[in-house]
Amino acid sequence: MTAITIIGAGNMARGIATRALAAGHDVQVLARDEAKAAALAGELGGATSGAQTAPITGEIVVLALPYDANLAVAGERRDDLAGKVVVDISNPVDFATFDRLVTPDDSSAAQEIQKAIPASKVVKGFNIVFAGTLVAGQVAGEKLDVALAADDAEAKDAVAALVESAGMRAIDAGPLKRAHQLEGVGFLHMAVQGQLGNTWSTAVKIIGA
Amino acid sequence: MTAITIIGAGNMARGIATRALAAGHDVQVLARDEAKAAALAGELGGATSGAQTAPITGEIVVLALPYDANLAVAGERRDDLAGKVVVDISNPVDFATFDRLVTPDDSSAAQEIQKAIPASKVVKGFNIVFAGTLVAGQVAGEKLDVALAADDAEAKDAVAALVESAGMRAIDAGPLKRAHQLEGVGFLHMAVQGQLGNTWSTAVKIIGA
Numbered sequence: 389m390t391a392i393t394i395i396g397a398g399n400m401a402r403g404i405a406t407r408a409l410a411a412g413h414d415v416q417v418l419a420r421d422e423a424k425a426a427a428l429a430g431e432l433g434g435a436t437s438g439a440q441t442a443p444i445t446g447e448i449v450v451l452a453l454p455y456d457a458n459l460a461v462a463g464e465r466r467d468d469l470a471g472k473v474v475v476d477i478s479n480p481v482d483f484a485t486f487d488r489l490v491t492p493d494d495s496s497a498a499q500e501i502q503k504a505i506p507a508s509k510v511v512k513g514f515n516i517v518f519a520g521t522l523v524a525g526q527v528a529g530e531k532l533d534v535a536l537a538a539d540d541a542e543a544k545d546a547v548a549a550l551v552e553s554a555g556m557r558a559i560d561a562g563p564l565k566r567a568h569q570l571e572g573v574g575f576l577h578m579a580v581q582g583q584l585g586n587t588w589s590t591a592v593k594i595i596g597a
Numbered sequence: 598m599t600a601i602t603i604i605g606a607g608n609m610a611r612g613i614a615t616r617a618l619a620a621g622h623d624v625q626v627l628a629r630d631e632a633k634a635a636a637l638a639g640e641l642g643g644a645t646s647g648a649q650t651a652p653i654t655g656e657i658v659v660l661a662l663p664y665d666a667n668l669a670v671a672g673e674r675r676d677d678l679a680g681k682v683v684v685d686i687s688n689p690v691d692f693a694t695f696d697r698l699v700t701p702d703d704s705s706a707a708q709e710i711q712k713a714i715p716a717s718k719v720v721k722g723f724n725i726v727f728a729g730t731l732v733a734g735q736v737a738g739e740k741l742d743v744a745l746a747a748d749d750a751e752a753k754d755a756v757a758a759l760v761e762s763a764g765m766r767a768i769d770a771g772p773l774k775r776a777h778q779l780e781g782v783g784f785l786h787m788a789v790q791g792q793l794g795n796t797w798s799t800a801v802k803i804i805g806a
Contacts, residue, residue: 572778594789
């Protein structure tokens with residue numbers, strides 16, 4: 389059993405918390421809107437909740453907010469996140485134009501967050517899966533693929549173990565700089581939803597293995 | 598029926614030619630090693646072949662070589678490719694390190710090739726599918742997803758029609774600059790083969806739609 393803190397109380401927080409709770413992990417939900425965190429914890433059952441500034445109980449901390457907010461909260465909780473495994477799930481899409489990523493061409497959301505919290509072990513993950521598919525736990529009867537990138541092998545292994553325990557397949561995408569490519573996958577997956585019926589219930593998967 | 602010229606006589610040329618011929622298209626295979634082109638055409642049956650400098654008969658020209666060679670041949674055949682639909686299938690991976698792409702951080706193989714042949718309509722495609730899966734025509738009983746990026750809508754539509762006629766699903770990934778993200782997908786798909794058993798028989802697919 390692993391103690392997981394999720395910062396954010398939106399759809400991705402709900403999805404990741406759902407899978408983690410189903411696998412028997414301890415889940416804490418923290419959010420700027422404490423009432424929203426409490427409501428999500430109540431809806432899920434078995435999770436605790438608190439304000440975004442509350443003490444962090446998890447060994448693994450999932451930043452489950454949009455990129456700008458993930459970067460901001462990482463900076464705000466920098467000292468509390470030191471030494472911890474921190475999962476960035478964001479896709480830094482320019483949502484005004486939906487035509488570019490807002491991060492530098494040679495970087496990624498996860499790398500920018502790692503720079504903000506150098507004493508933490510940042511893992512990129514969950515950015516290629518949609519919230520609703522995490523709640524469902526599968527797509528078309530198939531396991532979800534959750535690709536991970538990190539420089540710290542133990543941190544990546546810990547998140548991979550969480551993913552596998554929750555009935556998904558962990559794919560090791562390599563070092564943290566591969567977050568650049570993973571965020572490209574997340575961006576494309578979002579960008580093609582229109583032509584696929586806008587269900588946001590699809591998954592990117594490597595089939596045949 | 599569409600006339601397709603494939604430049605290259607390697608595995609990707611075999612895969613794309615196999616699917617195109619099965620769909621009843623006219624296929625011409627050109628290669629620097631004319632004997633190799635003739636051997637592939639003979640193996641496939643129904644294709645014509647010639648030297649890399651031979652007259653191009655296809656309306657759609659597929660550059661089915663590694664990135665450096667695609668860029669070189671595009672330059673060499675620049676005048677002959679003017680006005681044509683040119684498909685770049687390459688993943689510009691640094692194969693010495695397998696740790697980066699050799700193209701500029703703000704570009705892609707397809708964009709660099711477009712710069713070399715500005716009078717052609719470059720389409721990025723087939724870079725996320727492996728050669729063997731094109732020959733097989735499916736993976737795990739599922740249609741292959743072939744993602745396309747291009748600035749010229751008619752050119753993209755023409756390649757999409759080719760893809761669909763050959764029993765695959767065309768995904769519109771957007772303008773040519775999305776080749777940057779698509780080449781990231783191709784890179785990741787190659788990079789994770791080791792952990793998936795090194796069969797190179799997998800496919801990246803959007804499931805659930």
